[in-house]
Amino acid sequence: xxxxxxxxxxxxxxxxxxxxxxxxxxxxxxxxxxxxxxxxxxxxxxxxxxxxxxxxxxxxxxxxxxxxxxxxxxxxxxxxxxxxxxxxxxxxxxxxxxxxxxxxxxxxxxxxxxxxxxxxxxxxxxxxxxxxxxxxxxxxxxxxxxxxxxxxxxxxxxxxxxxxxxxxxxxxxxxxxxxxxxxxxxxxxxxxxxxxxxxxxxxxxxxxxxxxxxxxxxxxxxxxxxxxxxxxxxxxxxxxxxxxxxxxxxxxxxxxxxxxxxxxxxxxxxxxxxxxxxxxxxxxxxxxxxxxxxxxxxxxxxxxxxxxxxxxxxxxxxxxxxxxxxxxxxxxxxxxxxxxxxxxxxxxxxxxx
Amino acid sequence: xxxxxxxxxxxxxxxxxxxxxxxxxxxxxxxxxxxxxxxxxxxxxxxxxxxxxxxxxxxxxxxxxxxxxxxxxxxxxxxxxxxxxxxxxxxxxxxxxxxxxxxxxxxxxxxxxxxxxxxxxxxxxxxxxxxxxxxxxxxxxxxxxxxxxxxxxxxxxxxxxxxxxxxxxxxxxxxxxxxxxxxxxxxxxxxxxxxxxxxxxxxxxxxxxxxxxxxxxxxxxxxxxxxxxxxxxxxxxxxxxxxxxxxxxxxxxxxxxxxxxxxxxxxxxxxxxxxxxxxxxxxxxxxxxxxxxxxxxxxxxxxxxxxxxxxxxxxxxxxxxxxxxxxxxxxxxxxxxxxxxxxxxxxxxxxxx
Numbered sequence: 001x002x003x004x005x006x007x008x009x010x011x012x013x014x015x016x017x018x019x020x021x022x023x024x025x026x027x028x029x030x031x032x033x034x035x036x037x038x039x040x041x042x043x044x045x046x047x048x049x050x051x052x053x054x055x056x057x058x059x060x061x062x063x064x065x066x067x068x069x070x071x072x073x074x075x076x077x078x079x080x081x082x083x084x085x086x087x088x089x090x091x092x093x094x095x096x097x098x099x100x101x102x103x104x105x106x107x108x109x110x111x112x113x114x115x116x117x118x119x120x121x122x123x124x125x126x127x128x129x130x131x132x133x134x135x136x137x138x139x140x141x142x143x144x145x146x147x148x149x150x151x152x153x154x155x156x157x158x159x160x161x162x163x164x165x166x167x168x169x170x171x172x173x174x175x176x177x178x179x180x181x182x183x184x185x186x187x188x189x190x191x192x193x194x195x196x197x198x199x200x201x202x203x204x205x206x207x208x209x210x211x212x213x214x215x216x217x218x219x220x221x222x223x224x225x226x227x228x229x230x231x232x233x234x235x236x237x238x239x240x241x242x243x244x245x246x247x248x249x250x251x252x253x254x255x256x257x258x259x260x261x262x263x264x265x266x267x268x269x270x271x272x273x274x275x276x277x278x279x280x281x282x283x284x285x286x287x288x289x290x291x292x293x294x295x296x297x298x299x300x301x302x303x304x305x306x307x308x309x310x311x312x313x314x315x316x317x318x319x320x321x322x323x324x325x326x327x328x329x330x331x332x333x334x335x336x337x338x339x340x341x342x343x344x345x346x347x348x349x350x351x352x353x
Numbered sequence: 354x355x356x357x358x359x360x361x362x363x364x365x366x367x368x369x370x371x372x373x374x375x376x377x378x379x380x381x382x383x384x385x386x387x388x389x390x391x392x393x394x395x396x397x398x399x400x401x402x403x404x405x406x407x408x409x410x411x412x413x414x415x416x417x418x419x420x421x422x423x424x425x426x427x428x429x430x431x432x433x434x435x436x437x438x439x440x441x442x443x444x445x446x447x448x449x450x451x452x453x454x455x456x457x458x459x460x461x462x463x464x465x466x467x468x469x470x471x472x473x474x475x476x477x478x479x480x481x482x483x484x485x486x487x488x489x490x491x492x493x494x495x496x497x498x499x500x501x502x503x504x505x506x507x508x509x510x511x512x513x514x515x516x517x518x519x520x521x522x523x524x525x526x527x528x529x530x531x532x533x534x535x536x537x538x539x540x541x542x543x544x545x546x547x548x549x550x551x552x553x554x555x556x557x558x559x560x561x562x563x564x565x566x567x568x569x570x571x572x573x574x575x576x577x578x579x580x581x582x583x584x585x586x587x588x589x590x591x592x593x594x595x596x597x598x599x600x601x602x603x604x605x606x607x608x609x610x611x612x613x614x615x616x617x618x619x620x621x622x623x624x625x626x627x628x629x630x631x632x633x634x635x636x637x638x639x640x641x642x643x644x645x646x647x648x649x650x651x652x653x654x655x656x657x658x659x660x661x662x663x664x665x666x667x668x669x670x671x672x673x674x675x676x677x678x679x680x681x682x683x684x685x686x687x688x689x690x691x692x693x694x695x696x697x698x699x700x701x702x703x704x705x706x
Contacts (some may be wrong), residue, residue: 001521007659023699024699024703025698025699025705026357026699027592027704028592028697028698028701028703029591029592029593029597029638029699030425030597030636030696030697030701031696031697031698031699032698033593038565049671052528053527053529053601053605054452054453054673055448055449055450055452055453055527055588055589056421056449056450056453056455056527057420058418058419058420058450058453058455058519059419060412060417060418061416061417061418061419062416062420063414063415063416063417064413064416065411065412065413065414066411066412066413066414066419066516067409067410067411067412068409068410068412068459068461068494068514068516069408069409069410069461069493069495070461070462070466070496070514071463071497072425072465072497072499072512073499074465074501074505080542094410094434095398095408096409097408097409099407099408099409099678100408100409100411102405102409105474106421108421108422108423108514109423109426110423110425110463110514111425111511112425112510127568129581135539136595141421142421142423142514143423143425144423144425144512145425145529146425146426146427146510147703148427148507148510148704149703149704152427152506152507153505153506153507154501157465157510158502159423159425159463159496159497159498159512161421161423161461161512161514163419163421163536164409166411173365173405173407174405174406174407174408197698204437220531233486235408236408237642238382238395239380239381239386239583240382240383242423244382244383248406248685252406262542283383284539285382286536290656304395305682305691308594313591315701317378317630337418343383343387344381344383344384345378345380345383345385346376346377346378346379346380346383346384346385348381348383350380350381350500350502351379351380351501351502
């Protein structure tokens with residue numbers, strides 16, 4: 001924005017607001033809002049649909065079922081090893097669509113900006129959002145920005161909503177786990193939550209822990225191609241971790257879940273950090289891991305499919321669905337004992353996503 | 354939620370959190386999150402799609418174009434004469450879809466709740482959201498809730514994202530205004546902004562001013578049925594008011610706009626309040642008004658269509674598009690003088706929607 005558009009009158013020179021930070025006026029719907037779009041959002045997010053700036057985006061879909069998912073991101077801090085709120089907001093919603101077997105196609109985003117947010121932080125979030133969308137071949141077609149007074153947000157909050165196309169031949173559903181199904185976990189767990197904790201608290205662990213924030217779409221495509229309808233249920237274990245995701249699937253499908261502690265991959269620095277903070281990695285958030293329940297006849301092929309991609313290189317078979325203790329998850333520990341892995345009542349780690 | 358789920362150990366009775374307010378744990382993804390959904394959101398918003406609680410909602414659409422729109426609501430106060438943040442969040446997004454000629458079908462919503470928000474305020478917002486969606490025959494199919502610490506939000510913020518079906522025979526677009534087109538304004542202006550101001554400041558005007566927050570879908574349906582493709586452009590003048598909406602259409606379509614002050618309906622209490630506060634009603638937000646540019650041959654029919662519905666009973670012809678001063682809006686005042694109605698640079702009223 002040029003300085004002149006803010007000068008109210010040539011005879012009364014006002015102190016110009018510092019334009020390296022978000023001002024309340026950027027949320028006004030007037031010229032400053034238009035400038036915010038033109039100078040910060042559109043250069044990075046531009047595409048033929050968004051450029052029209054209509055009240056709504058108009059996009060073409062084939063007839064049939066579509067999937068729709070929404071997620072709001074309030075992660076603190078806004079930037080962390082392995083990502084920022086912009087990349088996280090894209091991955092989170094794409095992954096939710098992918099867990100229903102949908103092919104993500106379109107995204108919308110709504111930003112709440114706190115007055116005083118430095119534009120360089122905003123620009124990095126927008127750039128990461130654009131890169132994540134491009135990488136996953138989804139188009140960001142609609143957006144909205146609001147500004148609230150200093151002290152009424154925490155830098156920024158970001159909502160993303162995604163639309164994907166359902167493939168009638170590939171419909172994993174949370175209530176479709178069958179007893180006997182094999183449980184696969186696509187990679188090392190608890191990295192996102194511990195990366196956030198280390199960034200938030202300024203903790204120095206033996207090695208820097210990076211968030212696993214990533215699009216799970218490529219892994220789901222591999223499962224679709226190689227084993228298709230043998231995949232009965234998928235879930236990305238974000239807030240509440242693997243333990244909560246498995247509890248939800250066990251409850252929805254009315255099966256028991258047996259989980260083998262020895263087959264769960266917790267990277268050594270993550271395990272050390274969890275131990276230091278008194279956290280159980282099974283409850284810590286992931287943003288680039290999926291759990292899958294697969295027909296036993298296709299489990300080996302599904303495992304090979306996951307392992308053929310870098311994101312799934314260390315995938316494991318980590319348990320199975322059983323007819324006992326329906327609706328519950330039981331962990332077989334390394335020493336062979338068994339304990340119930342319940343859902344936590346409340347918070348282990350707030351503001352993780 | 355029963356008290357027992359929060360008691361950490363029977364031998365160490367903790368003070369139970371007061372459950373009439375939102376706690377941080379309600380955002381954890383654990384049992385408290387599930388209880389928040391089960392006891393506050395699902396009873397009011399329940400439908401067969403939402404009930405599945407999958408990672409994404411799966412819904413059926415016909416093949417062709419769909420419209421997608423997103424809007425985040427940070428209105429302060431959360432409740433005001435004529436509505437609350439819940440009804441506003443539904444109307445705002447439905448109206449954006451309707452302005453592109455789409456028939457709204459599905460909504461998602463993302464809530465950011467501040468720790469300590471009284472549940473009765475939340476429940477009234479959810480109830481108003483449910484009523485507004487039901488009234489407009491749209492299904493709320495996906496949702497998300499996050500909780501942030503006290504002082505990191507302002508009660509609650511709400512995002513809604515909508516999907517509508519495009520009718521190939523009815524495609525009003527912001528760049529499709531033609532010179533000669535007649536401008537219609539569907540009702541009295543500046544009510545929403547002044548209702549918020551009076552609620553916020555505790556101002557007592559001669560009469561209570563109610564927000565005009567309403568779904569514009571019925572008015573658009575009437576225009577579609579009666580004059581169809583003669584409607585070239587539609588816009589709902591929210592943030593920035595009628596002045597900003599007309600400036601945007603003038604710029605997108607590269608036409609001039611002549612606006613007749615005498616034909617703009619500003620209710621007497623609204624005009625008095627604007628005068629008292631030094632505000633120009635042309636820049637004050639509306640949430641239940643549309644402006645339409647219509648082929649002159651169909652203008653009378655379009656006006657009659659609007660007037661046949663209570664929401665458009667006082668619709669007027671308020672100007673037209675011209676080949677002069679392209680990209681600009683010129684007001685013909687009551688005394689016959691002319692002045693340019695520019696976009697404001699920044700804020701007249703923050704946090705209005």
